[in-house]
Amino acid sequence: MNSSRLAACLLGTALASTTLVACGGSDDDAPSSGGGYADGGTFTMALASDPGNLDPSMTPSSVARSMLALSYDTLVTYTDDGEVLPSLAETFDATATEATFTLREGITCTDGSDLTATDVADNISYIADPANGSPLNGVMAREGLEISADDEARTVTVVSPDPNGFLLAELSGIFIICRAGLDDHDALASATIGTGPWQLDEAVPDDRYTFTPHEGYAWGPDGADLTAEGTPDAVAVRIIPDATTTANLLLSGEVNFAAVSGPDVQRLADADLETVDILSTSGETWFNEAGDRPGADPAVREAMTMALERDELAQVATGGQGQASTGYITLQPNPCAGGDTVTGNLPNPDFDAAGQVLDDAGWTMGEDGVREKDGEPLAVEFYYDAQGLSARTAGVELMAATWVDLGVDVTVTALPEAQLNERFFGTSAWDVAWAPFTFSLPSQMVAFVSGTTPADGGANFPAIDNPDYDAAVAAASPQVGSDGCADWAEAEKALLAGFNPVPLFDGVSSTYLAGVEAEAPGGQIWGSSLRMLQG
Structure with missing residues (x-):
């Protein structure tokens, strides 16, 4: 299977779904504000960084996907309890080896064209073909899938060459692009061409994006449309890097x-x-293990992990909202939720023992306080996405100071998410990074920690080679749902043993609503659910 990439806090193809309201409790028929629904208005959401490339088949960015969910639909949608709702597909059937979808009648694109079964099949095929370099290859559509379509019957059939217990869940994350976009992916970088409820009308990168309704839209989750009371007249997305603002x-x-x-x-x-609070692996630390990078030495990864006081770091980096990690998969519904693969499988913090690990590996302390081996200094470039948070920066500074005391020459650089992704999947110019990849399925992680590197068309951006992990994944993959959890746990333990990557702590990301209602899977809005409230 070809590897693939995905960015921080993406993606779950089966994210937790929560009905969010501006105040108090609510029922299904009435607004929670007590003042009723407003007549139109503009629904305004804020993002901490610009989404960058808007092609939904080519962006791994969680920021981009949170906005693109306004303009693109999926075949099916998962609820908070794991129920699968029809969306573009009015009916569907799936096993570990085959999924069949029957599209609703009358689905139109924002350019006025009709969506066909062939269009849907071509979306899946594009991602599944490694020649296209999609960052979602191996995450939402795996290489080797056999995809067919019958436009008259409105059916799409996907056959997996190997059993995949999460086949439907993986396919459910694909945002469906219309024919004009499939024929011109370059045009999608700054525009939307989809079937979703909101069409992008104005794009001013690093400032704002404005959306207007898709006329006639009636194929949201469970047949949702834009005719309900309180539906806004427009959606505005503002780019606001500063959390206090x-x-x-x-x-x-x-x-x-x-x-x-x-x-x-x-x-x-x-x-x-x-x-709604979403648990994320905000302290997940990755080492570049390629070639002659310092992280290629297991002793360096072990020592730099062991030197850190994880509890203290969690409190500093999250402003007191952190907690110990229990595994790599944090989004719900997670079929393997409830386990703890971290406790007992990462060494306890011990600064002196960390120094001894480096000593034993031949990294000797120099007179300048920097260790060296074979004439090469132990120097790392540490990149992170500050996310507009001073606490996160303080956590990075604490890590860097600890590593300097250990004898590591550390250069720290904060980058926006889009530039961080370019480091990972473009230039590969990085040594250590904070990159919180957030998943709801253990299979989604496979694409990032095994297989070929970006230089060879894959997306194993840290260049991890962990045979024990690969063996556990091979045992787990054919098993449906929770049946494979014991083997998926062994896969996580193999990554922890190799310190690739290291979940130092988890953070809680809270999404807030003011004057509106919305349905949001894992904080990612369903565009058809937006409602404006009076008062």
């Missing part, structure tokens, strides 16, 4: 939907805004 705009009502972490969370909690 975002919190201020939520409190003033100028922003209706945004994720905020760090010290500003308390102010928002005091205001009693409705929220």
Whole structure:
């Protein structure tokens, strides 16, 4: 299987779904505000960084996907309890080796064309073909899939060459592009050509994106449309890197939907805004294990991990909202939830023992306080996405200071998510990184920690080679759902034993609503569910 890439906090093809409201509890028939639904208006959401490339088949960015969910639909949608709802597909049937979808009648694209079964099949084929370099290859569609379509019957059939217990869940994450976009992927970099409820009308990178309704839309999750009371007239997405500014705009009502972490969370909690909390592996630390990079030495990975006081680091880096990691898979519904693969499988913090590990591996301390081996200094470039959070930067500084004391020459650089992804999957110019990849399925992680590297058309960006992990994945993959959890746990333990990557701690990302209701799977909005509230 060809590897693939995915960015931080993406993706779950089966994310937890939560109905979010601006105040208090609600029922299915009435708004929670007590004041009723507003007549139109603009639903404004804030993102911490620009989404970058808007081609949904080519972007691994969680930021991009959170916005693109407004303009693109999926075949089916998962709820918080794992129920699968029809979306573009009115009916579907799936096993570990085959999935069949029957499309709804009358689905149209924002350019006025009809969506066909062939269009859907070509979306899956594009991602599954490694020659196209899709970052979702191996995550949502694996190489070797046999995909066929019958336009008259409106059916799409996907056959897996090997049993895949998560076949339907993986396919459910694909945003379906219409024919004009399939024929011109370059055009999708800055425009949307989909079937979704909202069409991108204006794009000003690093500033704002504006969307208007898709006329006649009626194929959202479970047949949702845009005719319900309180549906906005437009959606505006603002790029606001600073978390404090975002919190201020939520409190003033100028922003209706945004994720905020760090010290500003308390102010928002005091205001009693409705929220959904999502656990993320915000302390997940990756080492570049390629070639002559320092991280290619297992002793370096072990020592740099062992030197860190993980509990202290979690509190500093999350503003007191961190907790110990129990595994790599944090989103729900996770079929293997409830286990703990981390405890007992990462060494306890021990700075002196970390130094001894390096000593034993031949990394000797120089007079300048930097260790060296065979004439090469132990120097690393550490990259991270600050996400507008001062606490996160403070956590990075604490890590760097600890590693400097250990004898490592550390250069720290904060980059926006899009540039961080370019380091991973383009230039490969990095040594250590904080990159919280958030998954709901253990199979999704395989694409990032095994197989070929980006230089060879894959997406194993840390260049990990872990035979024990590969063997456990081979045992787990054919098993459906939770049947394979014991083997998936062994796969995680193999990664932990190799310190590739290292889940130092988890953080809680809270998404807040002000003056609106929305249905949001794992914080990713369902565009057909947006409702404006009075008052």
